[in-house]
Amino acid sequence: LREILQTMLDESEFLSPHGLRAVSRVHEAHPYVFDAAGAQYRVDYEPAESSSGLFGGNSNWRGPVWFPLNFLLIEALQKFHYYHGDNLKVECPTGSGQFLTLWEVAAELSHRLMDTFRRGDDGRRPVFGGNDAFALDPQWRDYVPFYEYFHGDNGAGIGASHQTGWTGLVAKLIQQCAEYCGGEKDPLSRTSAERLAEVVAR
Numbered sequence: 001l002r003e004i005l006q007t008m009l010d011e012s013e014f015l016s017p018h019g020l021r022a023v024s025r026v027h028e029a030h031p032y033v034f035d036a037a038g039a040q041y042r043v044d045y046e047p048a049e050s051s052s053g054l055f056g057g058n059s060n061w062r063g064p065v066w067f068p069l070n071f072l073l074i075e076a077l078q079k080f081h082y083y084h085g086d087n088l089k090v091e092c093p094t095g096s097g098q099f100l101t102l103w104e105v106a107a108e109l110s111h112r113l114m115d116t117f118r119r120g121d122d123g124r125r126p127v128f129g130g131n132d133a134f135a136l137d138p139q140w141r142d143y144v145p146f147y148e149y150f151h152g153d154n155g156a157g158i159g160a161s162h163q164t165g166w167t168g169l170v171a172k173l174i175q176q177c178a179e180y181c182g183g184e185k186d187p188l189s190r191t192s193a194e195r196l197a198e199v200v201a202r
Contacts, residue, residue, distance in 0.1 A: 129156025
């Protein structure tokens with residue numbers, strides 16, 4: 001588990017500012033290449049739409065952040081914490097020198113996913129990407145769509161913009177963090193609690 005999390009929580013691999021990527025970012029510089037029947041095939045890190053039409057222009061699971069996978073991993077980490085308790089701590093992010101319980105790691109992932117929709121210090125929500133009309137116009141900036149998946153590096157919404165099913169899981173994360181934040185069940189830091197309060201307020 002420690003070895004898996006060491007890779008998963010590495011910001012140069014799977015951990016992005018907005019959740020866990022579907023494919024490690026290491027493949028951006030080192031694509032997976034294989035030969036079959038005299039032809040060469042490769043899997044590159046594709047954080048947004050595909051760079052070729054081979055897959056219909058859709059990169060799907062080759063780099064973006066998907067809410068269903070992230071949600072399941074958060075729940076798994078919480079269950080592992082119930083088993084291991086506070087005795088098991090892992091470095092998060094990898095290389096940071098900061099060690100967290102698995103519950104705290106789950107909370108950190110939740111915050112990163114929620115931050116996709118939260119307005120940042122620059123007044124923009126990452127979900128809108130570079131679309132100024134939606135990001136800055138007061139008539140639009142608070143109408144937040146639940147995209148199908150999200151850019152693996154900057155959190156911009158990609159694909160269908162009406163995925164109120166699986167991307168709507170962010171509501172469960174907000175509710176769950178609000179329920180446990182600051183209580184005995186959740187060892188979130190004050191900083192995390194303050195970040196959550198901002199998310200809920202907006």
